[in-house]
Structures are given as C-alpha cells and as structure tokens.
Amino acid sequence: MKNNYGNDILRFILLVAIQVLVLNQIDFGGYIDPALYLLFILLLPFEVxxxxxxxxxxxxxxSVDIFSHSTGLHTAASVFAAFVRPGVINMVGKPAEYEASLKPGIADMGFRWFFIYALLIVLAHHFVLFSLEAFRFEEFLYVLLRILASTAFTLVFIITTEYIFMRKRH
Amino acid sequence: MRHILAFIWKYNFFFLFLVLEVAALILIANTSYYQSAVLNRITYGVSGNILNTWSGITSYFRLRDENLQLAADNIRLRQQLTRNQSSTDTLSVAVTDTATGIQYRYTLAKVISNSTNRRDNYIMLNKGRKHGINRDMAVINADGVVGTVVSTSDNFSWVMSVLNKHSKISGRINRLNQMGTVVWQGGSPMMGTLTDLPAHVKVKTGDTITTSGFSHIFPENIPIGTVRHIALNKGDHFYTIQFNFAADLNSLGTVYIVKNLYQHEQQELSKQVIDEK
Structure with missing residues (x-):
C-alpha cells in the first residue's frame, strides 16, 4: 500500500503553529510547559x-526552537523521542502484518494502548528537554517536578486533541 | 571498509539518530556562535515576521489594559520630566540645549513573543538594528524591569527576560541603600530571588527593590519588585530573599528599550581600572 504523507505534512505545520503561537505564549504556572507538537511524532504511520x-x-x-529562542533544545528532545518510538511500539504491541492499514491513534489501537504509548514517548522527550534546559545537577528536584507536571499536561492536551480529531473507522 | 559500511547500514537508524542528536547538541553548545551566524538572519526573518503578524491580531484583546497602563505611565512621567538628565545644575552651566546631559534614550517596542514556561525565557521585540537596537540594552515597561537585549537582526531583537538562569541584575533595597543580585531560580514567574544581601542589614517584607544604576545597562531607580519572604540560613552571611516582580512578565504588551549613551565610556573606564590592577 502506497502511503500518502499529505496529512502528516499538514499536521506538522498546524501543530508547530499552535505550539509556538498559542501554547508557548500562555503561562501555566511556572512548572508546566506542554509540548502538543509531539502528537506529530506519535501519529506518524507504523510503516514510516x-x-x-x-x-x-x-x-x-x-521549527519550535527558532520560534522560542531555545536553540537546539527541542531539536535534541524530539530526535530522542523519535529514536525511542520503534522500541516503544514493540513494547506496547505492534499490530500484525495483515492489519497494515492501522494507524497509531486511539481510533485504531484503543485508549489503553495509545495512553501508554504516548506516556512513554512524552516522558522520554520531556526528560531530555528539561534536563538539557536546566543543565545543573543542583536543580535536580526542580527538573523532576517539571518533567512530571509537564508530562501530565502534555498528555491531557494530546489525548484531548486526539479525541477531537478522531475519525471513526467504518 | 566494506564491513564498516555494511555495519553502519545495518544499524543506520541508530547512526542517523547519533548524527542528528549530536547536531542538536552542537547547536545548544554553540548558542552564541549560532546567534551571530547567517542562520539567524533567516530564522529571525521567518519567525519574526510570523510572530509579528500574529501579535498584530492578538494584541487587540489587550488594548484596554494597555491603555490604562500607558496613561498611568504618562502621569508619572509628567511629574519627573528632568529625571533622565544627569546634570540639572543650571547655575554653573548655561543650559541652552535641554538635551544636555541626557544619559538614557528610550525606544518604544512591541512584544511579539513571550514565554514564562521555560527555565530560560526570552522575549521577541519588533525593533532591531535598523532602529538602533543593540546587545546589552535594558528593557523595561511602565511597571519595572523586564530584561536585557541579547541579540538583534535588522528588524527584530531577542530579549533575555529576567526569568532566565543567565539573568543577573544589580538590585538595591531602596530604603536601606543596600545592594544585592537579582536572579531567578525557576518556578513561579511572579517571584524572583535577591541574593548577596549582607546579613547585618534589617530588611523587611514590603521593601522595594530597584535597580542600582551600577550596571552600565539599567538606569537607576527602575522598580524590580517588593520583598516577600526573607530567609537567612544558619552560618550564612547573606540573605536569600524572595520577592514579587514589579512588572507582570506574563502580560507584556508595550516595552521601552533603554540605550545608555555613556555605556561605552563607562565600560572603557572600568576596563582601565581592571587593567591597572
């Protein structure tokens, strides 16, 4: 089956725009810095x-970096999140060959599968992002708090968005 | 050689990851180089124009607050029109030019991007080199200190907000005339920390912290915040003071970029003193 990445490109642009124009400009109270743009990595087809x-x-x-003057931080974290994705998919269960048209979303794989899948990748991303951002061991507790609080928020954003744009399978 | 290539090909996913991750880390490590490179002309151009257009739309929602703030600022300025002059002595100097002795020049700028969520927060302004903006200029708003310009392109500039781990501003407890260093330790964007204030002074909650005017960047007496919690650990010679920022860094609209006209001269002089030691 030939894959068409048109939807993914559109999603890339929309997610980066929402991230840098809306989410980055809102104050969530110091510890929380949600990264909705990770939904792009999560929703790329299995066979990518x-x-x-x-x-x-x-x-x-x-793209997120150049809009927030955080040179390289989000780049490093996103590349790491992409790197762990195949491993995470193997861990939480890959669909069998004959189900090749399935996509890694709630509609096809169910809430439980998607939740664990998203949680692991978001954690990996936030771990790299906030560790590199602080880059001081003395701020360990602060970084840990930031990772946990932001992961929770990012997951809420990602799952809500996933439900809003979910297409029912017929 | 064939074997090495075959090995790399077999694990191409891992090696590509390594290359990209190292590229990202190099970007982080060489931030200052990257900022001065050609790349920033392109990235600032793209991000600046998009953010500028977007803020042109969203700024309408803040117009009411913005107007009130500016009106209040105007009243304050009317009361102290000579404050920006370093010399108001009209007996010894015949003042024919009212611009004599002006040390600070202000440029109006609009905030087109602002974050408070990160450990290192930056603000983008819609003024750049073309408008005479350079590194190491102060940025304040009607309420108080906002940050310092760290890099510029032709039309835009990035400001290091006081909510940044690299930000260090010389502050003063106004009532006592005692100096300290203003930093931000992360967490709430409303609260900053004043360190290096000697333990023998009697600081109280509610004391005002302003700029000291010793920094070549900020003019004197710009509000920074008001003291909230005072802590003195056993055996420490310095207080750790938590204070509320005077400026609401989360809803910045219009700011002023302050150019110190004597900055170069002051820096030269300090350099001479250091060299002579």
Missing part, C-alpha cells in the same frame, strides 16, 4: 521509514 521519522522529528524540534 526510520530515516524519515528521525529527520522529520529533527525539523519539528528545530
């Missing part, structure tokens, strides 16, 4: 080639 996954994630992070 590794190089495409990594490179598109690189540009995803880079």
């Amino acid at each position: 080639p590794g190089w495409l996954l990594l490179i598109s994630s690189f540009f995803l992070g880079f």
Whole structure:
C-alpha cells in the first residue's frame, strides 16, 4: 500500500503553529510547559521509514526552537523521542502484518494502548528537554517536578486533541 | 571498509539518530556562535515576521489594559520630566540645549513573543538594528524591569527576560541603600530571588527593590519588585530573599528599550581600572 504523507505534512505545520503561537505564549504556572507538537511524532504511520521519522522529528524540534529562542533544545528532545518510538511500539504491541492499514491513534489501537504509548514517548522527550534546559545537577528536584507536571499536561492536551480529531473507522 | 559500511547500514537508524542528536547538541553548545551566524538572519526573518503578524491580531484583546497602563505611565512621567538628565545644575552651566546631559534614550517596542514556561525565557521585540537596537540594552515597561537585549537582526531583537538562569541584575533595597543580585531560580514567574544581601542589614517584607544604576545597562531607580519572604540560613552571611516582580512578565504588551549613551565610556573606564590592577 502506497502511503500518502499529505496529512502528516499538514499536521506538522498546524501543530508547530499552535505550539509556538498559542501554547508557548500562555503561562501555566511556572512548572508546566506542554509540548502538543509531539502528537506529530506519535501519529506518524507504523510503516514510516526510520530515516524519515528521525529527520522529520529533527525539523519539528528545530521549527519550535527558532520560534522560542531555545536553540537546539527541542531539536535534541524530539530526535530522542523519535529514536525511542520503534522500541516503544514493540513494547506496547505492534499490530500484525495483515492489519497494515492501522494507524497509531486511539481510533485504531484503543485508549489503553495509545495512553501508554504516548506516556512513554512524552516522558522520554520531556526528560531530555528539561534536563538539557536546566543543565545543573543542583536543580535536580526542580527538573523532576517539571518533567512530571509537564508530562501530565502534555498528555491531557494530546489525548484531548486526539479525541477531537478522531475519525471513526467504518 | 566494506564491513564498516555494511555495519553502519545495518544499524543506520541508530547512526542517523547519533548524527542528528549530536547536531542538536552542537547547536545548544554553540548558542552564541549560532546567534551571530547567517542562520539567524533567516530564522529571525521567518519567525519574526510570523510572530509579528500574529501579535498584530492578538494584541487587540489587550488594548484596554494597555491603555490604562500607558496613561498611568504618562502621569508619572509628567511629574519627573528632568529625571533622565544627569546634570540639572543650571547655575554653573548655561543650559541652552535641554538635551544636555541626557544619559538614557528610550525606544518604544512591541512584544511579539513571550514565554514564562521555560527555565530560560526570552522575549521577541519588533525593533532591531535598523532602529538602533543593540546587545546589552535594558528593557523595561511602565511597571519595572523586564530584561536585557541579547541579540538583534535588522528588524527584530531577542530579549533575555529576567526569568532566565543567565539573568543577573544589580538590585538595591531602596530604603536601606543596600545592594544585592537579582536572579531567578525557576518556578513561579511572579517571584524572583535577591541574593548577596549582607546579613547585618534589617530588611523587611514590603521593601522595594530597584535597580542600582551600577550596571552600565539599567538606569537607576527602575522598580524590580517588593520583598516577600526573607530567609537567612544558619552560618550564612547573606540573605536569600524572595520577592514579587514589579512588572507582570506574563502580560507584556508595550516595552521601552533603554540605550545608555555613556555605556561605552563607562565600560572603557572600568576596563582601565581592571587593567591597572
């Protein structure tokens, strides 16, 4: 089956726009910095080639970076999130070959599957992002709090968005 | 050689990851180089124009507050029109030019992007080199200190907000005339920390912290915040004071960029003193 990435490109642009124009400008109270743009990495089809996954994630992070003067931070975190994605998929269960048209969303894989899948990737991303951001061991507790609080918020945003735009399978 | 290539090909996913991750880390490590490179002309151009257009739409929602703030600022300024002059002595100097002795020049700018969620927060303004904006200029608003300009392109500039781990501003407890250093330790964007204030002074909650005027960047007496919690650990010689920022850094609209006309001269002089030691 030939894959058409038109939807993914559109999603890339929309998510980066929402991230840098809306979410980054809102104050969520110091510890919380949600990264809705990760939904792009999460929703790429199962059969996406590794190089495409990594490179598109690189540009995803880079686009967010140039809008927030956080040179390289989101790039590093996004590339890492893309790197762990195949492993996470293997861990939470890959659909069998004959189900090749399935997509990694709530509609196809169910809430439980998607929740664990998203949680692990978001955690990996936030861990890299906030550790590199503080880059001081003395702020360990602060970083930990930031990772946990932001992961919770990012998950809420991602799952809500997923439900809003979910297409029922017929 | 064939084997190495075959090995890399077999694990191409991992090696590509390594290359991209290292590229990202190099970007982080060389921030200052990257900022001065050609790349920033392109990235600032793209991000600046998009953010500028977007803020042109969203700024309408803040017009009411903005107007009140500016009106209040105007009243305050009317009461102290000579404050920006370093010399008001009209007996010894014949003042024919009212611009004599002006040390600070102000440029109006609009905030087109602002974050408070990160450990290092930056603000983008719609004024750049073309408008005479350079590194190390102060940024304040009607309420108080906002940050320092760190890099500029032709039309835009990035400001390091006081909510940044690299931000260090010389502050003063106004009532006592005692100096300290203003930093931000993360967490709430309303609260900053004043350190290096000697333990023998009697500081109280509610005391005002303003700029000291010793920094070559900020003019004197710009409000920074009001003291909230005072802590003195056993054995410490310095207080750690939590204070509320005077400026609401979360809803910035219009700000002023302050150019110190004597900055170069002051820096030269300090350099001479250091060299002579």
